Amino acid sequence: MSALLRRLIDDLRCLPGVGPKSAQRMAYQLLERDRDGGRRLAATLAEAMTGIGHCRRCRDYSENELCAICLGGNRDQQLLCIVESPIDLAAIEQATGYRGNYFVMHGRLSAIDGRGPRELGLDLLANRLLEEGVQELIIATNATVEGEATAHYLAELARSADVRATRLAHGVPLGGELEFVDRGTLALAFGSRQSL
Amino acid sequence: MSALLRRLIDDLRCLPGVGPKSAQRMAYQLLERDRDGGRRLAATLAEAMTGIGHCRRCRDYSENELCAICLGGNRDQQLLCIVESPIDLAAIEQATGYRGNYFVMHGRLSAIDGRGPRELGLDLLANRLLEEGVQELIIATNATVEGEATAHYLAELARSADVRATRLAHGVPLGGELEFVDRGTLALAFGSRQSL
Numbered sequence: 001m002s003a004l005l006r007r008l009i010d011d012l013r014c015l016p017g018v019g020p021k022s023a024q025r026m027a028y029q030l031l032e033r034d035r036d037g038g039r040r041l042a043a044t045l046a047e048a049m050t051g052i053g054h055c056r057r058c059r060d061y062s063e064n065e066l067c068a069i070c071l072g073g074n075r076d077q078q079l080l081c082i083v084e085s086p087i088d089l090a091a092i093e094q095a096t097g098y099r100g101n102y103f104v105m106h107g108r109l110s111a112i113d114g115r116g117p118r119e120l121g122l123d124l125l126a127n128r129l130l131e132e133g134v135q136e137l138i139i140a141t142n143a144t145v146e147g148e149a150t151a152h153y154l155a156e157l158a159r160s161a162d163v164r165a166t167r168l169a170h171g172v173p174l175g176g177e178l179e180f181v182d183r184g185t186l187a188l189a190f191g192s193r194q195s196l
Numbered sequence: 197m198s199a200l201l202r203r204l205i206d207d208l209r210c211l212p213g214v215g216p217k218s219a220q221r222m223a224y225q226l227l228e229r230d231r232d233g234g235r236r237l238a239a240t241l242a243e244a245m246t247g248i249g250h251c252r253r254c255r256d257y258s259e260n261e262l263c264a265i266c267l268g269g270n271r272d273q274q275l276l277c278i279v280e281s282p283i284d285l286a287a288i289e290q291a292t293g294y295r296g297n298y299f300v301m302h303g304r305l306s307a308i309d310g311r312g313p314r315e316l317g318l319d320l321l322a323n324r325l326l327e328e329g330v331q332e333l334i335i336a337t338n339a340t341v342e343g344e345a346t347a348h349y350l351a352e353l354a355r356s357a358d359v360r361a362t363r364l365a366h367g368v369p370l371g372g373e374l375e376f377v378d379r380g381t382l383a384l385a386f387g388s389r390q391s392l
Contacts, residue, residue, distance in 0.1 A: 001257075001264075001286055001289070002248060002256075002257050002258045002259050002260075002263060002264070003259070003264075004240075004243060004244050004247060004248055004259045005244065005248060005257055005259075007240050007244075008240050008241065008244040011233070011236055011237040011240045011241075012237065014226070014230050014233030014234065014236070014237055015208075015211075015222045015225075015226070015237075016221055016222055016225045017218060017221070017222075022213060024283070024286070025212055025213070025283070026211045026212055026213075027244070028281070028282060028283045028286075029211075029212045030210070030211070030241075030244075030245065031244070031245075031248055031257060031282075032281065032282075032302070034210050035245045035246075037207070037210030038210065038241055038244070038245040039241075039242060039245045039246070040207050040210070041207040041208065041210055041211075041238075041241060042237075042238045042239075042241035042242035042245065043238075043242070044200075044203050044204050044207045045204065045207075045226075045234055045235075045237060045238035045241070046235060046238035046239070046242075047200060048200050048201065048203075048204040048223070048226075048227070048234070049226065049227070049231045049234040049235045049238065050231075050235070051200060052198060052200055052201060052227055060198075061197075061198050061201055061227060062198045063198050063199070063200045063201075064198075067198060068197075068198070068199075085224070085228065086224060086227075086228075087220070087221070087224045090197060090220070090224075093197070106228070
């Protein structure tokens, strides 16, 4: 096999979920059927890896100093939703009608990984809470142990800035059958039952 | 979402088997964890899409005029294996101990797609059969209707050049249970039964 082709197959494996077989299929298919698409992808990839940084205000990915949401000004400035990663932000934008602002931590508090409040940009967050008239901090960290610990820290931070802190509801997922819901989730959902 | 990030997600979808969800996951993961890998992939991809052409002799992919196999000269020049696509060549190289040469058609005879002997480079093949002292043409086209039709044409071509033509054996795949083998394959395997 050509050395360049082998290098292409190796390099394609930096994509998540791509093993040796699919990398080979991708390389051959691009060469055989879509060289223009491959060239376009190469150009965009090079541009994105270098050009995309963090929005100065919310820390979401952006190729400009301020992202479209922060720049737009048509968002409710009283609501601030804090997430662990940009992909969580994208999921909330796609699924909900939320019209407030965001803050992206790019991680969670983790002593093992050496991530403290400073690494997550929480000094920046504290300033925003104090200066921007935020009324509610919506804490949308993951429902993992570290996510919960981070949520508690954020709730304290909100309290000290006199901002109301809320957390996404836990419960039975839509379409979920009680029989197969784990015990912890079922207990939480039972405890937080709501009137019909 | 940043316009450049959206463009990256769109362009990743030119890869086979990559839908909107996995393209999104790829883009975010590269940005978050492996920008160097992404840059390297971009460079290799650009180089490969433009630099990889066809070997002048066997028509396999190669960034040089002659591929490594044709250039090497340590192959049995009496054996020539003909395949539909470069990925078939790679599969045979990986699975078998074959030490002869190859010829890649980049397709199969197909009236509908307007692919005749000329498009498949069969004039080049005919020259090789006449000039290179080939003793056996191993026809490794796919076991599809068009692949079989192409194999018959190639067998005729070999006969007219006084070269022996062989075809990969059909039969029960290794690990295959007779109950689940299709009827056509079972009938062929039964007919070609061999002494133990």
